[in-house]
Amino acid sequence: MPVDPLEPLPSEPEERRYPSTIGGAFYLAILVTAGAAVAIVMAHEWRLGVRVLASALGAAGVLRLLLPQRDAGMLAVRHRLIDVALLVGVGLALYWLAGSIPDQP
Numbered sequence: 111m112p113v114d115p116l117e118p119l120p121s122e123p124e125e126r127r128y129p130s131t132i133g134g135a136f137y138l139a140i141l142v143t144a145g146a147a148v149a150i151v152m153a154h155e156w157r158l159g160v161r162v163l164a165s166a167l168g169a170a171g172v173l174r175l176l177l178p179q180r181d182a183g184m185l186a187v188r189h190r191l192i193d194v195a196l197l198v199g200v201g202l203a204l205y206w207l208a209g210s211i212p213d214q215p
Contacts (some may be wrong), residue, residue: 112131128175130182130212131181131182131183132177132181132183133173133181133182133183133186134184135183136177137154137170137186140166140170141164143162143166144166146162147159147160147163147166148163150162156208157208160204160205160207161205161208161209163204164202164203167200167201168202168205170185170197170201171184171194171195171196171201174186174190174193174197175190176195
């Protein structure tokens, strides 16, 4: 039976609006934490905000290390060791910088 080109196509199933992996849920939690860190910085508590951001990046690195590849979701961007090294390295650097910069008058 030929298909009529003017007949509407059957509706496609609606896309999911939730993370499909546990890593996706962790990614969203880290994203919310990073947003909270920016809000803390905007509230004139920059050291605390940078430390919260550094902690979120460190947690992302640990999660990337512990979660299997199929469950890592958006935490998996590159090779596992590169992701972990970058996330933890930047987190440690930010945490150290927040503590080492002297107060200004």
